[in-house]
Amino acid sequence: xxxxxxxxxxxxxxxxxxxxxADIFIxxxxxxxxxxxxxxxxxxxxxxxxxAGLRVISGHSTAxxxxxxxxxxxxxxAAKIVSHASTGDKKEVNMDFTKVKPMVDFEFMEHPGExxxxxxxxxxxxxxxxxxxxxxxxxxxxxxxxxxVVQKVAIANTVGDYVEDERVRTRLMVHAVAALDxxxxxxxxxxxxxxxxxxxxxxxxxQVGEAAARRALDMLEAKPAPAGKMPVVMASEAGGTxxxxxCGHGLEADLVQKELSVYAGKKGQLVASEEVSVFDDATIDTxxxxxxxxxxxxxxxxxxxxxxxxxxxxxxxxxTAAKEDRKSNGHGRRESYQHxxxxxxxxxxxxxxxxxxxxxxxxTKNGLLVKKMGGGQVxxxxxxxxxxxxxxYLISDGEIGPMxxxxxxxxxxxxVLRIVEMVGSDLGFTIGTCGKDGxxxxxxDAQPTMAIKQLIxxxxxxxxxxxxxxxx
Amino acid sequence: MDKEEVFLGSAERAVNNARQMGAExxxxxxxxxxxxxxxxxxxxxxxxxxxxxxxxxxxxxREGRTGFSFSTDLSPEGLEEAARQALANCGKASEDPYxxxxxxxxxxxxLDINDVGIREAAVExxxxxxxxxxxxxxxxDPRIKIIESSSYQDGDVLVAVVNSLGMRLVYRGAxxxxxxxxxxxxxxxxxxxxxxxxxxxxxxxxxxxVGRMAAQRAVxxxxxxxxxxxxxxxxxxxxxATGFLGLIGPALTGEAVQKGRSLFAGKIGSRVxxxxxxxxxxxxxxxxxxxxxxxxxxxPTSRTGLIEQGIxxxxxxxxxxxxxxxxxxxxxxxxxxFKGTPEVGVTNYYIEAGTKPVEELINEVxxxxxITDVMGMHTANPISGxxxxxxxxxxxxxxxxxxxxxxxxxxxxxxxxxxxxxxxxNDLQFFGSKGSPTIRVAEMTLSGT
Numbered sequence: 001x002x003x004x005x006x007x008x009x010x011x012x013x014x015x016x017x018x019x020x021x022a023d024i025f026i027x028x029x030x031x032x033x034x035x036x037x038x039x040x041x042x043x044x045x046x047x048x049x050x051x052a053g054l055r056v057i058s059g060h061s062t063a064x065x066x067x068x069x070x071x072x073x074x075x076x077x078a079a080k081i082v083s084h085a086s087t088g089d090k091k092e093v094n095m096d097f098t099k100v101k102p103m104v105d106f107e108f109m110e111h112p113g114e115x116x117x118x119x120x121x122x123x124x125x126x127x128x129x130x131x132x133x134x135x136x137x138x139x140x141x142x143x144x145x146x147x148x149v150v151q152k153v154a155i156a157n158t159v160g161d162y163v164e165d166e167r168v169r170t171r172l173m174v175h176a177v178a179a180l181d182x183x184x185x186x187x188x189x190x191x192x193x194x195x196x197x198x199x200x201x202x203x204x205x206x207q208v209g210e211a212a213a214r215r216a217l218d219m220l221e222a223k224p225a226p227a228g229k230m231p232v233v234m235a236s237e238a239g240g241t242x243x244x245x246x247c248g249h250g251l252e253a254d255l256v257q258k259e260l261s262v263y264a265g266k267k268g269q270l271v272a273s274e275e276v277s278v279f280d281d282a283t284i285d286t287x288x289x290x291x292x293x294x295x296x297x298x299x300x301x302x303x304x305x306x307x308x309x310x311x312x313x314x315x316x317x318x319x320t321a322a323k324e325d326r327k328s329n330g331h332g333r334r335e336s337y338q339h340x341x342x343x344x345x346x347x348x349x350x351x352x353x354x355x356x357x358x359x360x361x362x363x364t365k366n367g368l369l370v371k372k373m374g375g376g377q378v379x380x381x382x383x384x385x386x387x388x389x390x391x392x393y394l395i396s397d398g399e400i401g402p403m404x405x406x407x408x409x410x411x412x413x414x415x416v417l418r419i420v421e422m423v424g425s426d427l428g429f430t431i432g433t434c435g436k437d438g439x440x441x442x443x444x445d446a447q448p449t450m451a452i453k454q455l456i457x458x459x460x461x462x463x464x465x466x467x468x469x470x471x472x
Numbered sequence: 473m474d475k476e477e478v479f480l481g482s483a484e485r486a487v488n489n490a491r492q493m494g495a496e497x498x499x500x501x502x503x504x505x506x507x508x509x510x511x512x513x514x515x516x517x518x519x520x521x522x523x524x525x526x527x528x529x530x531x532x533x534r535e536g537r538t539g540f541s542f543s544t545d546l547s548p549e550g551l552e553e554a555a556r557q558a559l560a561n562c563g564k565a566s567e568d569p570y571x572x573x574x575x576x577x578x579x580x581x582x583l584d585i586n587d588v589g590i591r592e593a594a595v596e597x598x599x600x601x602x603x604x605x606x607x608x609x610x611x612x613d614p615r616i617k618i619i620e621s622s623s624y625q626d627g628d629v630l631v632a633v634v635n636s637l638g639m640r641l642v643y644r645g646a647x648x649x650x651x652x653x654x655x656x657x658x659x660x661x662x663x664x665x666x667x668x669x670x671x672x673x674x675x676x677x678x679x680x681x682v683g684r685m686a687a688q689r690a691v692x693x694x695x696x697x698x699x700x701x702x703x704x705x706x707x708x709x710x711x712x713a714t715g716f717l718g719l720i721g722p723a724l725t726g727e728a729v730q731k732g733r734s735l736f737a738g739k740i741g742s743r744v745x746x747x748x749x750x751x752x753x754x755x756x757x758x759x760x761x762x763x764x765x766x767x768x769x770x771x772p773t774s775r776t777g778l779i780e781q782g783i784x785x786x787x788x789x790x791x792x793x794x795x796x797x798x799x800x801x802x803x804x805x806x807x808x809x810f811k812g813t814p815e816v817g818v819t820n821y822y823i824e825a826g827t828k829p830v831e832e833l834i835n836e837v838x839x840x841x842x843i844t845d846v847m848g849m850h851t852a853n854p855i856s857g858x859x860x861x862x863x864x865x866x867x868x869x870x871x872x873x874x875x876x877x878x879x880x881x882x883x884x885x886x887x888x889x890x891x892x893x894x895x896x897x898n899d900l901q902f903f904g905s906k907g908s909p910t911i912r913v914a915e916m917t918l919s920g921t
Binding site: 034037038040041042043044045046047048049050051060061062063064065066067068081082085117118121140141177179183184185186225227228229258259260338340374375376377378379381382384385386387388405406407408410412456457458 | 522525527560565620655701850861
């Protein structure tokens with residue numbers, strides 16, 4: 001995207017007043033977004049965002065600048081800005097720009113740039129129609145969003161690496177609203193992958209639409225969730241929101257080094273039940289959080305974080321790795337050229353165990369079965385988390401009972417991982433956009449069916465099962 | 473030629489391109505932002521970031537359809553390509569009789585939103601501000617052990633809106649702010665605290681106060697433990713009350729009402745909150761960080777009373793949703809950046825201050841929870857208003873704050889909560905563009921051990 005000779009010149013200027021390391025991240029991002037609401041194609045958007053981010057690290061300080069202007073003059077201007085902020089001695093630089101080899105390769109079958117907009121509109125219409133036709137009376141509103149992103153990047157740095165990469169992501173989400181009398185409930189379903197338009201060979205738009213509408217309709221019949229402490233079974237379909245929130249963030253090296261993580265200083269220690277192993281692997285084929293290289297040009301690989309309950313590693317970017325005199329393990333990601341890279345997750349998973357998932361439910365006397373999770377939030381310092389249950393059922397005597405709504409799970413990450421009693425042999429994924437320090441990156445997370453001894457369930461039923469909670 | 477004129481020129485060119493390629497009407501929104509952010513840890517600059525970004529968002533209209541494209545390429549070729557893209561997208565969208573652009577407004581508010589003090593202050597002074605915050609936090613209590621982030625930030629923005637109905641507008645604005653997040657540690661217990669101060673005037677930022685506030689928030693939570701499940705009166709700190717206010721923002725837009733996803737639909741003139749609750753949106757609020765003379769499509773900003781003394785008075789509108797309801801736009805066509813279209817959104821959005829001092833609000837409670845932090849507010853259901861969130865705070869016993877509490881869940885419905893508000897403090901405080909005073913709610917369900 002920019003000639004190597006110019007990159008060299010720019011990095012030279014960036015380091016002219018000293019520094020340990022400098023890199024440049026050049027990006028061209030083309031997006032298409034289609035939105036459908038009330039059965040009408042409301043929005044067809046497209047755009048291109050081009051820019052470069054330049055960074056100089058000296059000691060523990062980072063100087064960062066970005067610009068939309070990719071001309072030689074524009075880039076040199078940004079280089080001058082970062083050079084002013086850097087101090088100290090200049091480390092040896094290497095500007096060989098050797099191409100880095102990835103550990104995995106992804107192939108994009110149907111490049112979104114070559115798929116006519118009409119076909120994308122058809123996908124949206126099909127999902128909308130499927131959701132509506134499930135129950136023409138009760139389904140009041142359907143929102144469908146389609147998006148594809150083609151991101152081309154070039155990364156060069158003063159340790160001599162050069163990486164060019166293309167990331168293609170496609171997603172479809174459906175949000176359905178169902179109403180009966182005065183009760184309104186919603187259902188959500190989303191699919192997305194590191195892939196092109198072939199996404200819809202694996203997931204039909206109709207299935208996605210129906211799943212969202214089905215969830216909204218079922219919720220109309222659901223009872224308010226009970227409140228209090230109880231055993232919780234997380235089905236694999238629930239995906240890994242819990243592992244992402246409850247322990248993933250605490251395993252990011254920047255939070256660990258700032259002692260903002262409950263896992264700081266615990267490497268080699270037992271931090272979870274021996275049933276639990278956790279890894280992050282961005283090389284899994286076509287998952288939403290997959291990538292060939294991270295945003296610092298480091299090849300992605302599988303990183304084992306917790307093995308049989310013992311904390312083994314953290315997720316590092318170059319800066320946090322350098323602080324510990326080790327190498328990055330490929331977790332330096334950024335939202336765009338406008339952001340400096342920080343340690344982030346890719347595809348975070350709790351490894352499957354050996355227990356039959358059905359057996360886990362049978363052996364749970366009474367409790368809550370979580371089939372679909374909503375959003376969540378974690379305080380990495382204390383490990384306290386809360387997340388929303390999008391689809392939950394009561395379990396009584398080992399049998400799945402009625403659906404409940406309005407439940408949230410409140411707990412403490414490290415504590416929960418210690419009280420995991422059974423781990424199933426299955427594995428289910430969910431996708432999302434993870435936010436940290438104001439940067440959103442695509443991620444996925446996964447877990448097997450798991451039995452947790454007890455969690456605090458926040459519901460609206462307290463003492464009086466038919467309480468006076470008013471529903472709008 | 474100054475930058476304003478260059479920008480207006482590019483915007484006009486983009487509109488003309490679109491018209492020549494067959495658009496019946498067109499609108500170009502150009503913005504250029506310059507941002508500086510400084511993060512300090514232990515007296516040292518950890519990150520210094522300088523950012524510059526410009527771009528164009530182009531809307532075109534033809535045969536009742538509309539299309540949009542954006543680009544960071546403002547060269548003549550880039551502007552032409554953007555027009556081509558927008559027109560191609562337009563062809564795929566559904567027809568809609570309410571698609572329209574606004575005409576120029578009769579008058580625009582005059583606002584003091586461009587403090588040159590922000591631009592003129594030396595970078596070294598800005599770094600010192602972040603350092604002072606850190607120092608005053610550490611001086612507050614020796615248990616403040618970790619500074620997560622002590623940062624200063626400012627921005628300078630230039631916005632131009634030109635449309636084919638004769639609109640030709642431009643403004644410049646600037647903002648600045650400081651933010652501190654830290655951790656207090658005592659033995660095995662760590663608790664987080666934060667505080668922030670964002671505004672339009674450089675010399676009004678108060679780093680010492682922000683430092684002390686963040687430290688106090690963390691220290692007072694040391695030793696927190698869950699309570700038993702109970703029903704109790706709760707007091708929401710301004711930050712927490714602002715979170716709830718944010719939750720109902722989308723439901724107060726004309727868009728949500730028209731699309732059947734607002735819990736306020738069909739309730740104009742009805743009681744939706746206790747009679748001491750008044751909620752305002754004001755895009756021209758003096759000193760408001762979201763204040764600007766016009767919104768993302770060039771409509772003059774204004775003050776809109778949404779809920780007055782508990783009665784729902786109206787909704788927020790952009791040009792499209794206003795036309796659909798046969799009313800005037802309230803100047804709430806908000807753009808996230810040039811990469812987005814003007815959607816109905818809040819500007820400076822707040823609960824009006826009451827008359828009671830906070831101490832009185834607390835003293836009147838026999839047994840309750842003073843909530844200082846919530847988790848998972850974004851998981852609340854904005855359509856039904858149902859929420860169930862994690863809460864932490866301080867126990868109130870006989871009118872006194874006694875011990876810290878964490879790991880509780882609070883469930884309910886937002887309308888129910890607003891109806892049960894029985895006191896509003898006199899301490900309106902803004903967190904960015906949203907704000908609230910301290911609010912007391914008669915009774916809520918708290919789940920714990």
